[in-house]
Amino acid sequence: MPVPITATVSAPAGEAAASSTVSTSGKVPCFIRILPTLPGSGNMQFPFENRPRSPGTRPREAHQGVSTMPYFARTGEALMPNxxxxxxxxxxxxxxxxxxxxxxxxxxxxxxxxxxxxxxxxxxxxxxxxxxxxxxxxxxxxxxxxxxxxxxxxxxxxxxxxxxxxxxxxxxxxxxxxxxxxxxxxxxxxxxxxxxxxxxxxxxSTCAPTSWHLVHSAGRVQPGQTVVLHSAAGAVGIMTTQIAKDAGATVIGLVGGGEKAEWASQFGADHMLDYRSEEWPAQVKELTGGRGADVIVDGVQGPNAPLNYDACAPLGNVIYIGAMGGMAPPADISLIIGKSISVTGFVQFFHQARTRQAEDAEIEEKLATGQWRxxxxxxxxxxxxxxxxxxxxxxxxxxxxxxxxxxxxx
The missing domain is CATH 3.90.180.10 (Medium-chain alcohol dehydrogenases, catalytic domain)
Structure with missing residues (x-):
């Protein structure tokens, strides 16, 4: 015999609330349907011993008390489907x-x-x-x-x-x-x-802290340094461009063609080069007075990845954050040693654990105010x-x- 249960729906202050009655035998999972006319969102409260289980959820021990389940009146949909x-x-x-x-x-x-x-x-x-x-x-x-x-x-x-x-x-x-x-x-x-x-x-919560840590943690970018960004028209490339510029760096973006170069330029990069040309390392050195880039961020790591070491300045840092182009061929270790280049792998979580996400406040403020996009x-x-x-x-x-x-x- 089904047991009737009254669900009390509480809405935010100043908005209308409502209640409805449903039935369950305690063995068959059921759900509550909320009318779409209810504003906002709130909670449904059930006595624990008669609480209907959402389909697919594990059983809960029956005991006295009140259970609170969220409802979302704006959708007008069942609380939980099968x-x-x-x-x-x-x-x-x-x-x-x-x-x-x-x-x-x-x-x-x-x-x-x-x-x-x-x-x-x-x-x-x-x-x-x-x-x-x-x-x-x-x-x-x-x-x-x-x-x-x-x-x-x-x-x-x-x-x-x-x-x-x-x-x-x-x-x-x-x-x-x-x-x-x-x-x-x-x-x-x-x-x-x-x-x-x-x-x-x-x-x-992903590309913004990734970019922040690429600049400030892994890259340790200083004013006056040069940063080269592969995939400069992608989300991480765009965010890293803006944060590196804020840090006082010159940014050189690598993209595939004029359309992407034109689009990505609006976010502040100083120069755009076509990565499809094997001449881009020479162009980087020309733009830096022969020195090369202090930091190179590469999320592609394809067959042309060894060109990074040619484009990198002595004591520079090549940071790998992905491998969209597949695994790179073996690097010229003698070139890495000869220039004292650091090669760094990157996952943001380890850096966030070290800073305890103290950077989040700056990220939120600059995104909310439009300083970063x-x-x-x-x-x-x-x-x-x-x-x-x-x-x-x-x-x-x-x-x-x-x-x-x-x-x-x-």
């Missing part, structure tokens, strides 16, 4: 191997939260992992693509402060962002500032994800591309 749409990489392959399919909604475990995804920026690691080109930070097949994303916490697992429910957050390095719901470790979440929308909120050039739908992978690998994209999942109404 399945969700997600882009899945079943096995290594090209962009065409990605499948948009219905899969079970994941449940948070201990120390985890479930996030309703708003946007997921296309990250180079999405394409690397899909093609099985990387051995670090790979989630293992099959997996839901989406290395980074923004959204709202809709359920907390054991050991997680329930106050996180309803909070707007960004997650990166935890995958699953190309699905309607994602599971993330609570300790890795970044609050989305109130003055950011979800689009900016999905991007600021993250160019969001394209917003694609979830079913366009394979096409965006292909466009990225063909070097057709400028700036940042977002995959819209739930959008701003999450």
């Amino acid at each position: 399945t969700m749409r997600a882009v899945v990489a079943e096995a290594p392959g090209g962009p065409e191997s990605l499948q948009l399919k219905d899969i079970p909604v994941p449940s948070p475990g201990e120390g985890q939260v479930r996030i309703q995804v708003a946007y997921s920026p296309l990250n180079p690691l999405d394409t690397h992992a899909r093609a099985d080109r990387i051995k670090w930070m790979h989630p293992g097949f099959p997996f839901v693509t989406g290395y980074e994303y923004s959204g709202r916490v809709v359920e907390t697992g054991d050991g997680v402060d329930p106050a996180l429910n309803g909070k707007r957050v960004a997650a990166n390095g935890q995958w699953n962002g190309n699905g309607e719901f994602a599971i993330a470790r609570a300790v890795g979440l970044v609050p989305v500032p109130d003055r950011f929308d979800y689009q900016l909120g999905s991007t600021f 993250i160019p969001i050039e394209r917003v694609a739908s979830l079913d366009e994800t394979p096409a965006m992978h292909a466009a990225f690998e063909n070097r057709e994209l400028f700036g940042r591309t977002l995959i819209e999942v739930g959008g701003e109404d999450v």
